[in-house]
Amino acid sequence: MPEAKLPEDEDGVKIDLISAQRMDGKTTMEKIRLILDGVREGKIVILEAGLTPDEESRLIEVTMTEISPDEFTGVEIETYPQSKADDSSLLGRLMGREETKKLTVIGPANQIETLHKDETLISALVSRK
DSSP, X not given: OOOOOOOTTXXXXXXXXXXXXXXXXXXXXXXXXXXXXXXXXXXXXXXXXXXXXXXXXXHHHHHHHHOBXXXXXXXXEEEEEOOOOOOOOHHHHHHTXXXXXXXXXXXXXXXXXXXXXXXXXXXXXXXXX
């Protein structure tokens, strides 16, 4: 992944906005590694399409094995569903099919604090460590 380089004296919060297209075709572990590598570097990772519930569970499992008090404090994850797609098929309506696409914000646990979350908004306070 090409990475934007900030000057060494630049201080700020780095955010990776990852498109659904970039995540398509990746295995669960490839997605988790991409996310955790970014978060370990102190970045906030925003996924356009989010993760499935199984992928989120696996992300939490892997994160728990990598936590160390001096290096990595874990992740903070917040997700909200995007507007539901028009599922006009009869079967879709009968089955109550839910849209799985959602926006997910993941960041270092020691830098991100959720202030408010509802169906359409995530407000977070991000510190510089």
